Amino acid sequence: MAKLRLAGIIRESIVDGPGIRMTVFVQGCPHHCKGCHNQQTWDFDGGYDSTSEKILEEAKKDKLIKGLTFSGGEPFEQAASLAILAKEAKKEGLNIFCYTGYTYEYLVEHFDKRPEWKELLELCDWLVDGKFILEEKSLMLHFRGSKNQRIIDVQKSLKENKVVLSDLN
Numbered sequence: 001m002a003k004l005r006l007a008g009i010i011r012e013s014i015v016d017g018p019g020i021r022m023t024v025f026v027q028g029c030p031h032h033c034k035g036c037h038n039q040q041t042w043d044f045d046g047g048y049d050s051t052s053e054k055i056l057e058e059a060k061k062d063k064l065i066k067g068l069t070f071s072g073g074e075p076f077e078q079a080a081s082l083a084i085l086a087k088e089a090k091k092e093g094l095n096i097f098c099y100t101g102y103t104y105e106y107l108v109e110h111f112d113k114r115p116e117w118k119e120l121l122e123l124c125d126w127l128v129d130g131k132f133i134l135e136e137k138s139l140m141l142h143f144r145g146s147k148n149q150r151i152i153d154v155q156k157s158l159k160e161n162k163v164v165l166s167d168l169n
């Protein structure tokens with residue numbers, strides 16, 4: 001079991017990755033993107049306490065849910081706890097879609113200083129990376145807010161040692 005600081009949960013979402021998903025919004029974000037729609041998630045002291053166990057129990061109750069989405073806030077600021085949740089979720093056959101304001105390359109470059117980033121990334125199926133850039137905002141994009149953001153096939157990217165885009169783009 002791992003503690004998590006959350007901003008909220010959406011039980012059945014169809015806009016945060018493929019299929020019906022449970023979206024977990026973590027609390028706390030260091031990026032402060034201009035035009036962010038979730039500014040209430042910035043404060044690391046805001047939100048409420050939860051646990052990986054509670055979240056997974058909630059997800060298991062709904063058989064329509066195909067995966068978990070980690071959004072925020074910045075999921076990689078709670079990477080160790082989300083890795084524990086992701087590992088348990090995968091045992092239940094759920095896939096993992098994760099948002100981050102960091103780029104994929106930045107995460108990989110910092111694996112030595114932040115080993116929990118490696119741990120979480122290795123459990124993700126998809127990663128939407130990069131800050132939200134207001135000037136690049138588009139309503140035509142699937143699952144992302146601005147054109148700089150990429151939907152990355154994480155498992156292929158780790159294997160090939162370079163960013164491989166998902167066909168969800």
Ligand code: SF4
Binds near residue numbers: 036041072074
């Ligand atoms: S990374 Fe996401 S939650 Fe954080 S400021 Fe940017 S848009 Fe908002």
